[in-house]
Amino acid sequence: MPDLAALELLLAVARLGSLGRAAREVGITQPAASGRIRSMERQLGVALVDRSPRGSRLTEAGALVTDWARRIVEAAEAFDVGAQALRDRRDSRLRVAASMTIAEYLLPGWLIALRARLPDTAVSLIAGNSAVVAGQLLGGQADVGFVEGVGVPAGLDGVVVAQDRLVVVVAPGHVWARRRVPLGAAELSATPLILREEGSGTRAVLEAALGALARPLLELSSTTAVKSAAVSGAGPAVLSELAVGEELAARRLVRIPVEGVRLRRELRAVWPVGHVPVGPVRELLSLTRGAP
Amino acid sequence: MPDLAALELLLAVARLGSLGRAAREVGITQPAASGRIRSMERQLGVALVDRSPRGSRLTEAGALVTDWARRIVEAAEAFDVGAQALRDRRDSRLRVAASMTIAEYLLPGWLIALRARLPDTAVSLIAGNSAVVAGQLLGGQADVGFVEGVGVPAGLDGVVVAQDRLVVVVAPGHVWARRRVPLGAAELSATPLILREEGSGTRAVLEAALGALARPLLELSSTTAVKSAAVSGAGPAVLSELAVGEELAARRLVRIPVEGVRLRRELRAVWPVGHVPVGPVRELLSLTRGAP
DNA sequence: GACACTCATAACCCCAGGTTATGCCCTCAT
DNA sequence: ATGAGGGCATAACCTGGGGTTATGAGTGTC
Numbered sequence: 001m002p003d004l005a006a007l008e009l010l011l012a013v014a015r016l017g018s019l020g021r022a023a024r025e026v027g028i029t030q031p032a033a034s035g036r037i038r039s040m041e042r043q044l045g046v047a048l049v050d051r052s053p054r055g056s057r058l059t060e061a062g063a064l065v066t067d068w069a070r071r072i073v074e075a076a077e078a079f080d081v082g083a084q085a086l087r088d089r090r091d092s093r094l095r096v097a098a099s100m101t102i103a104e105y106l107l108p109g110w111l112i113a114l115r116a117r118l119p120d121t122a123v124s125l126i127a128g129n130s131a132v133v134a135g136q137l138l139g140g141q142a143d144v145g146f147v148e149g150v151g152v153p154a155g156l157d158g159v160v161v162a163q164d165r166l167v168v169v170v171a172p173g174h175v176w177a178r179r180r181v182p183l184g185a186a187e188l189s190a191t192p193l194i195l196r197e198e199g200s201g202t203r204a205v206l207e208a209a210l211g212a213l214a215r216p217l218l219e220l221s222s223t224t225a226v227k228s229a230a231v232s233g234a235g236p237a238v239l240s241e242l243a244v245g246e247e248l249a250a251r252r253l254v255r256i257p258v259e260g261v262r263l264r265r266e267l268r269a270v271w272p273v274g275h276v277p278v279g280p281v282r283e284l285l286s287l288t289r290g291a292p
Numbered sequence: 293m294p295d296l297a298a299l300e301l302l303l304a305v306a307r308l309g310s311l312g313r314a315a316r317e318v319g320i321t322q323p324a325a326s327g328r329i330r331s332m333e334r335q336l337g338v339a340l341v342d343r344s345p346r347g348s349r350l351t352e353a354g355a356l357v358t359d360w361a362r363r364i365v366e367a368a369e370a371f372d373v374g375a376q377a378l379r380d381r382r383d384s385r386l387r388v389a390a391s392m393t394i395a396e397y398l399l400p401g402w403l404i405a406l407r408a409r410l411p412d413t414a415v416s417l418i419a420g421n422s423a424v425v426a427g428q429l430l431g432g433q434a435d436v437g438f439v440e441g442v443g444v445p446a447g448l449d450g451v452v453v454a455q456d457r458l459v460v461v462v463a464p465g466h467v468w469a470r471r472r473v474p475l476g477a478a479e480l481s482a483t484p485l486i487l488r489e490e491g492s493g494t495r496a497v498l499e500a501a502l503g504a505l506a507r508p509l510l511e512l513s514s515t516t517a518v519k520s521a522a523v524s525g526a527g528p529a530v531l532s533e534l535a536v537g538e539e540l541a542a543r544r545l546v547r548i549p550v551e552g553v554r555l556r557r558e559l560r561a562v563w564p565v566g567h568v569p570v571g572p573v574r575e576l577l578s579l580t581r582g583a584p
Numbered sequence: 585g586a587c588a589c590t591c592a593t594a595a596c597c598c599c600a601g602g603t604t605a606t607g608c609c610c611t612c613a614t
Numbered sequence: 615a616t617g618a619g620g621g622c623a624t625a626a627c628c629t630g631g632g633g634t635t636a637t638g639a640g641t642g643t644c
Contacts, residue, residue, distance in 0.1 A: 001372060003295050019591065032633055034591065039631085045379035053590045053641040061378055064419050067396045067516065068374050072367040074538060079360040080293055086353055087337035104359045113464070113543050127356050172405065172579065224359065246366060249537070251405050251579055287464065287543055312621060324602055326622065331600085345610040345621055590641075596634080603628075609621085 002040045004076055007069040009036055010048065014066045017055045078108035085111060085125035092124035094280040097142035101201070101223075102267060103127040105242040106162065106288075107146070113287045114280075121280050137272050144281045145270045149201055158270035161288040165241040166205060166263035169253040171233040182257040185210060192217035194229050194237035205265050206238050227253075238263075294332045296368055299361040301328055302340065306358045310347045370400035377403060377417035384416035386572040389434035393493070393515075394559060395419040397534040398454065398580075399438070405579045406572075413572050429564050436573045437562045441493055450562035453580040457533040458497060458555035461545040463525040474549040477502060484509035486521050486529035497557050498530055519545075530555075 005026070012022035013033075023033035041048050048062035058066060082103075085096070098107055103125060111123055126136055134153035136142035145156070152158045168183060170176045176183075189210040196203045197219050207213055217235045220226050223243050230237035231252050247253040269285055271277055277285055297318070304314035305325075315325030333340050340354035350358060374395075377388070390399055395417060403415055418428055426445035428434035437448070444450040460475060462468045468475075481502040488495045489511050499505055509527045512518050515535050522529035523544050539545040561577055563569060569577055 001296060001368065004293060018589090020589085028632090029634065030591075031593080031635085034593095035632070038592095044375050046375075051591060053639090055590065060419060063514075064378070064392070064395055065371075065375060068367075068371040068400065070516070071538070072364060072371055075360075075364040075367045076293065079357075079364055082360050083336050083338075083357060086356070100356070103356055108360065109541060109543055127352060222355075224362070245541070246363070249401060251401055252408075310621070320601090321603065322622075323604085323624080326624095327601070330623095343622060345608090347621070586644090588641105588643080591639090593638080594636085596636105598631105598633080599629105600631095601629095603626100605626090606624085608623080611618105611620090613618085614616090 002043060004073065006036050006040050007073055009033055010040065010062075010066055010069055011073060013037065013049060013056055014058050014063075017057065019049070019051070019056050077112060081111040081115060082108045082125070085123045088122050089124045089126075092122040094121050094123045094144075094284065095126070095136075095142045096123060096144055096146070096284075097126045097128065097133040097136040098146040099129060099133060099148050099201075100127055101148055101164070101240060101242060102146040105240075106267070110284060110287050114284055117283055117287075118280055123280075133270070137270065143271070144277065144284065146267065147270055148267050149204070149265055152268060152270055155273055156270040157273050157275075158268040159285070160266045161269045161285070162267040164265050164267055166202060166209075166238050166265075167241050167244060168236055168238055168256040168258055169230055169244055169248070170236045170256060171231055172251055172254050173233055174236065174254070176236060176256050177254040179256070182259040184259065185261045188258060188261065190214055191236060194218045194220065194226050194235055196223065196226060197221055201265070202238065202240055205263065209261050209263050294335060296365070298328050298332050299365055301325055302332065302354075302358055302361055303365060305329065305341060305348055306350050306355075309349060311341070311343070369404060373403040373407060374400045374417070377415045380414050381416045381418075384414040386413050386415045386436075386576065387418070387428075387434045388415060388436055388438070388576075389418045389420065389425040389428040390438040391421060391425060391440050391493075392419055393440055393456070393532060393534060394438040397532075398559070402576060402579050406576055409575055409579075410572055415572075425562070429562065435563070436569065436576065438559065439562055440557055440559050441496070442557065444560060444562055447565055448562040449565050449567075450560040451577070452558045453561045453577070454559040456557050456559055458494060458501075458530050458557075459533050459536060460528055460530055460548040460550055461522055461536055461540070462528045462548060463523055464543055464546050465525055466528065466546070468528060468548050469546040471548070474551040476551060477553045480550060480553065482506055483528060486510045486512065486518050486527050488515065488518060489513055493557070494530065494532055497555065501553050501555050 009022055009026050012025045013019055016022050016025065019033045019037065020030040023030045037049060044065065046061045047059050048065055049056045050059055107125065126142060130147045130149060130153055133145040133147050134156060137145050138155055147153065148164060168188065189212055192214050193216055195216045218229055220229060223239065226237050226239060227243060227247065231247060244253055248255055269288060271281065301314055301318050304317045305311060308314050308317065311325045311329065312322040315322045329341060336357065338353045339351050340357055341348045342351055399417065418434060422439045422441060422445055425437040425439050426448060429437050430447055439445065440456060460480065481504055484506050485508055487508045510521055512521060515531065518529050518531060519535060519539065523539060536545055540547055561580060
């Protein structure tokens, strides 16, 4: 498996049309770039770039590989911006406190977009539940927060920035994967499901929407664990749409349509009452408005 | 930036709850794993795992980082399975020929799923346009093909496995990003757009749906180039929904609803007339049925 | 024909990350 | 209590991948 730096180099070559220029962009010398690309081609067993005395162009296979690589590099960029926010807890100009779900799935994308607009704004991130977020804001340790669930914590103002829908998913092998009729509320509430433990946000929403729930098939302590169990065919699970996007795209999970149930919760940006968002906070909010 | 192997190690630690066991799983020794995690914590400036004499558990920050890391590793897995298919052109048991769009966006996911069901089936991939795919199939160099566009090439049978929708997108700063009324066909066809060059599949679909088109704002030669131009605010672009999923999620692009135009094309699995799909081909098709 | 650009090759060098060997800490069973 | 065993850290050592500089060869362009 080639490493991240090599993939970035490949993207640079694709964009700039020359090994040497790509090398300069990623901060290495031309022979180093030449060698890296070659060793990558050896690893993959396919020629990736056509060298010519007046530049380098991607081959067919190279274009394909590059597009796959781009996805890795983009995920790495999200990781990087998130990690940086986690690290820079000191004297950041924009301090964000966010719930886990938001920090995990939405924030990196927002931060990448924010960096495009305000490249020099250092951002710091603290992740925690609603109470933690409220505490950070009221204690003056954060400038803006993001929470999920019903209502705004006391002492805070807020706006809805996104909707989180819960979806019912099963592994592709499950009988439900073949059904074409939407699931009804009655049937859903009568079926044992894979769920988070009692008290979790998603479970609360589900219980509120359905009233009674059948005894869970499995109770697990993290979203990831629920997802893995569902992927491996243990049974149907109910999860945030945000959490299963990749799995649905890759067909590791299949979404089962549901009708007659309202499985949404609001994701809100919040700030202390009276603090009208200005500056970087305002900028960040303008990015999030209308997000999925 | 930590490297891929380190991220995989972190995921293993999260899953197994012990540095030593994680080390064994990824094929290194315990001190090596210990060192890698530590150097990663140094890089990120955050403690990721709580070591105790009876195992290691992720910290809060560690859980967040791990979830971000998981996305990178999953993208890398898709890369890997694709790259392997590209390499193993010799004596593979399942030879797939696919159009670029499908090879790029859908096939890796299918191959991961297929590997879960048939771990020992070597898959090879050839990417090309419809004519290439048809040639490969009729010449006996491929077992199954995937093509986009209207109709099935002569001599082949096929089924629709997915719909590809074209979407209108703009950068978040564009005026259209604020509009709430759907775009009409007339308005769309009167607006200069960023498009692929004449003759490309997506452009053909657009022209078929709209009749006349305004002179393009920009004509570029790859989907990626169109996307980059749109992201950097050059203007509205029309692209396959498959190509812009990430950008929409990360708010680098905003989708503009359109009404009164049918912007779809079918993605089909194809095979030589008479060759009823059996074995691995049948298995692969069962995975793709009903995909987005 | 000189220059400017491409890429490749060769010789050298360094350190990140691996290994083995060992010790400390804690828990649990005898 | 006391060893056995699992879990982690530290230390000393080794290796090779990937970097560097220096140079040459091919192709346009002025």
